[in-house]
Amino acid sequence: MVKIALVGCGVEYSGILKEVEKAALTFGAEIILPDIDLDYIEESYLKFGFSAQSPNLKLMIARAMSIVEGRTKADAVFVCTCFRCAEGALIRNEVRRFIQQNSHIPVVTYSFTEKTKADELFIRMEALVTTVARRSILAREKQEGLTMGIDSGSTTTKVVLMENNKVIGTxxxxxxxxxxxxxxxxADAFGETGYGWDDIDGIGTTGYGRLTIGKKLNAELIQEEISVNAKGAVYLADKQRGEATVLDIGGMDNKVITVNNGIPDNFTMGGICAGASGRFLDLTSRRLDVDITELGPLAVKGNYRNATLNSYCIVFGIQDLVTTLAAGGSKEDVADAACHSVAQQVYEQQLQEIDIREPLIQVGGTSLISGLVEAVSDILGGIEIIVPDYSQHIGAVGSALLVSGLGNRNNQ
Structure with a gap:
């Protein structure tokens, strides 16, 4: 059983410990709490070198230290603090960075509320377990045979057909x-390939509908989107060796994943506010009466500084954009303001929690919105962003790649 060390503040008395344990157990993992004595807390706090006023945060630091120093044996680490605590947010990020810099243990961070439930933690726990238990699968760098990858997302469903390391249908x-x-x-993916369902060697599924689809199609691989998207991104960008960062701004949630030699070693997810997702850009394009595919080129021609956008909220943000249009603002400026608003929120909520390792690979349907890609680059100081071919099909490509070699269903 995979052992996940819980390094957090307030988990025990907030009432969510059982939810964390339930989420881990769902994917065959066990939550362990590093056992720390009082002397070690003070010793660890001094070594760590970061000031914390809360005794619980000092305990959190000591637990992280015990993992790094080998006193606690863990396969992965779940770092979490209450969303209400500003000091906790700082310590959470520093603890995450400390564990990453001083060990090879996969880490995921989370900001919980007193109402957090197990199902809200599923994708994080599944990703941690996958990274530990399926490391050999994640090391695959070449697709073989004829495989299908299915990504059932919150907004769109993508299917990719791959044969002998090439995408032949989408x-x-x-x-x-x-x-x-x-x-x-x-049906679109099969297209003119001449293949049908009976010809496929293996099927891999990911995304929100992966469990239902996997069961219906008897898929050989059913896997969460963190590891799948990361693998698909570095594969298509030809960055399977070395380090990289993957950014996926989705229709419901966003993911930032750091990757080392094709295997994710840290990630953060967001999904609290629709104003920080592709949904906001979709609504903006509708309000501007342009197709979503036209929003990017429109934004590139605009200047977001000319549009008033005082709120990150999807409701009030759209109202601000409407006000700008009513005052004579251009569609180009409004489109650019919307792209910069999403990019700024992703930066504040997620990119700051991750040590960005270049190259940055932007994927997902929103990666095709050139104005958004440009806005992300601008906010990050002008760094180069790679948008690989088939970037919108990244989850399906990753699934088709990873399922390769897991067995030929036609020989069973």
Whole structure:
């Protein structure tokens, strides 16, 4: 059983410890709490060198130190603090960085509320377990045979057909009925390839609908999108060796993943505010009466400084953009303001929690919005961002790649 060390503040008395344990157990993992004595707390705090006023945060630091120094044996670490505590947020990030810099143990961070439930933690726990238990699968660098990858997202369903390390077919449709959407996208992917369902060697699924689809299609691989997206990104960007950072601004949540030799070693997710997601850009394009594919080029021509946007909220943000248009503002400036608003929020909520390792690979459907890619680069000081071919199909590509070699269903 995979052992996940819980390094947090307030978890025990906030009432969410059982939820964390339940989430871990769902994926065959066990939560352990590093056992620390009082003398070691003070010793660790002095070594750590970061001031903390709360005794619970000092205990958190000591638990992190015990993992790094080998006193606590853990396969992965879950670092969390209450979202209400500003000091906790600082310590959480420093603890995460400390463990990463001084060990090879995968880490994930989380900001919890008193109402956090187990299912909200599923993807994080599954990703941690996957990184530990399926390391050999994640090390795969070449696709073989004929495989299908399915990414059932909150907004769209993507299907990719790969043969002998090449993408030979793709399909994309809006997610409505889960299986119907898969069949529509799969029909597009098969297209003129001459292949059908009976020819496929293996099927991999990811995304929100992965469990349902995997069960219906008897998929050989059912895997969360953190490891799958990371693998697909570095594969398509030809950055499977060395370090990289993957950014996926999705329709429901956002992911920032750091990768080392093709294997994710840290990530952060967000999904609290729709104003920081692709949903805001979709609403903006509708308000501007342009197709979402036109929003990027429109934004590149604009100047966000000319548009008033005083709120990050998706509701009030749209109202601000409407006000700008009513005052004679241009569509170009409004489009650019929307892109910069999303990019700024992603930076404040997530990119600051991660030590960005270049190159930065931007993926997902929003990576096709050139104005957003430019805005992210601008906020990060002008760094180069790679948007690989098939970036919008990243989860499906990752699934098709990883399922390769897990067995040929036609020989069973």
């Amino acid at each position: 399909g994309w449709t809006a997610t409505k009925d889960i299986m119907e959407s898969v069949n529509i996208a799969a």
